[in-house]
Amino acid sequence: QVLLVESGGGVVQSGTSLRLSCAASGFPFRTYPMHWVRQAPGKGLAWVSAISPDGSNEYYADSVKGRFTISRDNSKNTVYLQMNSLSAEDTAVYYCARQSGALDIWGQGTMVTVSS
């Protein structure tokens, strides 16, 4: 069964850091690019970041560039999102997703709440 499971969300203070994880199973993880997409409460989907299969290329939305870092460990079938200098605008459910052209597999999401 193809599965993505996010973890690491929680309630944090503005200006602090958090690292999200997404554990993959049921497919050859090392062959797929992976993405993070977020959704603020009551709002639409917003693309955040992506990483190539071997981790050599990273891509970011302007809103997180310089603050967030995507990485992956293919030996652990896991993709990460390191989030620094968090602000209230980063409050959202964070989804990881597999890229097969479009984003064909999504996790259940993990909630990040940034309090000021």
Add this chain to the structure above:
Amino acid sequence: EIVLTQSPGTLSLSPGERATLSCRASQTVTSRYLAWYQQRPGQSPRLLIYGASSRATGIPDRFSGSGSGTDFTLTISRLEPEDFAVYYCQQYSSTPRTFGQGTKVEIK
């Protein structure tokens, strides 16, 4: 950055009716790299259509996509109760991979 504009914002229809959702891009979406996703309340998004018109695995044939260039359409031929949800388009021809703001299909 390619901006995607979806219309209408909300579509009020009855089960059995036809739904037509629009997604317009600010620039040409090359190679028809346009996808549609469905999101039911409290659930993760689900891929419906990729490549503008190809149905994803397990998606019923009442869902169809069309279009090219800057204008794309998602059609649901006959609405089932489980189809009342929010639908998003996304382009994946360039980075950042932008989403439209969504169209909510609600029960009339």
